[in-house]
Every structure is written in structure tokens, then in C-alpha cells.
Amino acid sequence: AQSVTQLDSQVPVFEEAPVELRCNYSSSVSVYLFWYVQYPNQGLQLLLKYLSGSTLVKGINGFEAEFNKSQTSFHLRKPSVHISDTAEYFCAVSETGGGNKLTFGTGTQLKVEL
Amino acid sequence: DSGVTQTPKHLITATGQRVTLRCSPRSGDLSVYWYQQSLDQGLQFLIQYYNGEERAKGNILERFSAQQFPDLHSELNLSSLELGDSALYFCASSGIRERNTIYFGEGSWLTVV
Numbered sequence: 001a002q003s004v005t006q007l008d009s010q011v012p013v014f015e016e017a018p019v020e021l022r023c024n025y026s027s028s029v030s031v032y033l034f035w036y037v038q039y040p041n042q043g044l045q046l047l048l049k050y051l052s053g054s055t056l057v058k059g060i061n062g063f064e065a066e067f068n069k070s071q072t073s074f075h076l077r078k079p080s081v082h083i084s085d086t087a088e089y090f091c092a093v094s095e096t097g098g099g100n101k102l103t104f105g106t107g108t109q110l111k112v113e114l
Numbered sequence: 115d116s117g118v119t120q121t122p123k124h125l126i127t128a129t130g131q132r133v134t135l136r137c138s139p140r141s142g143d144l145s146v147y148w149y150q151q152s153l154d155q156g157l158q159f160l161i162q163y164y165n166g167e168e169r170a171k172g173n174i175l176e177r178f179s180a181q182q183f184p185d186l187h188s189e190l191n192l193s194s195l196e197l198g199d200s201a202l203y204f205c206a207s208s209g210i211r212e213r214n215t216i217y218f219g220e221g222s223w224l225t226v227v
Contacts, residue, residue, distance in 0.1 A: 043220035
């Protein structure tokens with residue numbers, strides 16, 4: 001079984017500052033990794049994913065994440081945030097060959113302030 | 115817009131009642147997933163169907179059931195509702211076009227009073 005840890009429940013940041021949202025996972029098998037974003041009162045939107053290949057993946061809205069197998073991490077970064085990035089961000093994993101069942105972290109609330 | 119459609123968007127019902135949530139997957143997607151998002155449990159996988167057959171089961175209560183129809187739409191039935199069933203229920207789908215990636219709908223907000 002897999003598990004996902006998002007240690008930061010809330011991350012406040014000023015507009016135009018860089019941000020990193022941390023995600024660590026645990027699994028006995030190979031995994032695929034995902035970040036989803038949930039804007040207030042909306043559904044889950046796929047931000048980016050790592051399936052294979054380059055460990056640095058780029059997603060929508062200027063976000064990127066780096067897969068680090070040795071540290072079992074998949075941290076999300078953005079060099080300069082905007083007010084509109086205020087949302088809840090969820091890291092998720094699924095087992096390769098496991099039928100796409102996602103295990104989610106508890107989420108990180110990103111609050112961008114002026 | 116993910117292409118996954120869920121109805122209703124909001125639903126308020128009383129304890130002990132039964133409701134049905136409906137989901138239409140993205141065009142061509144054969145797999146449908148149901149997830150529950152609540153304040154105390156977070157995002158939890160409930161059940162997966164693939165082309166009409168149950169494929170995987172998660173933390174789904176016995177009072178809950180689901181099915182996927184020949185036209186690939188799915189329904190989640192919640193019965194004998196309790197206050198604790200109040201949550202956001204997501205449907206998601208995946209298919210051959212983008213293997214290993216699932217796309218979520220906007221969710222159905224269920225409030226049990």
C-alpha cells in the first residue's frame with residue numbers, strides 16, 4: 001500500500017514570491033505521481049504528473065515538480081505566485097500497473113497575499 | 115473543463131433517505147472512479163468500474179453502491195444516509211488516450227440534515 005505525506009497544511013506567501021509545496025510518498029512498488037489543485041468551491045484539476053522519463057515535469061499555470069526517487073519526494077514549485085494561485089493543492093500517487101487508483105495526501109492550502 | 119460531468123451539483127436531504135449521484139465520463143473513457151472528500155477523512159477512493167465491471171473497491175460503506183451502465187455513465191447510490199455522509203463526492207474517469215491519468219468532475223455536494 002502507498003501513502004502520501006504533505007507536511008504543510010497551510011503555506012502563506014506574498015504575491016510574486018517563489019513557493020514550494022512539499023510531498024513525500026511511501027510505496028513498496030513503482031509509482032506514478034500527480035499534483036491536483038482545488039480552487040474554492042470547485043473540483044479537482046490536474047496540475048501535472050510524473051509517469052516516466054525526465055524527473056522535472058512542467059504543468060499548467062507555471063508550476064513544476066521534481067521527482068526524487070532516493071528521497072521519495074515530489075515537491076511542487078512555482079518561481080512567482082499570483083493571487084489567483086490561492087487554492088488547495090493535493091499530491092497523489094498510484095501504483096504502476098495498479099489500475100490508476102489514487103492515494104491522496106491531506107492537501108496544502110496555499111494562500112497568496114498582497 | 116475536464117469533460118467529466120456530474121449531477122446534481124448540490125443536494126440537501128434528510129437522515130435516513132437515499133440519493134443517487136450521476137456521472138458521465140469523458141468521451142471514450144471506459145474507467146469510472148468515485149471518491150469522497152470530507153473534512154475529517156480527506157479524499158478517499160470508494161470504487162472503480164471498467165466497462166461496466168467493478169474493478170477495485172476502496173473504503174465504500176455497505177450502505178453505498180455503484181454501477182456503470184452500457185453507455186458508460188455511472189451512478190453512486192447512497193442509502194440510509196447519516197449526518198457523517200455529508201461530503202463532496204467526486205467522479206473521475208480515465209481511458210486509453212491518456213493512460214494512467216484520471217480526470218475529475220466538479221463534484222456533487224451532499225448535505226445530510
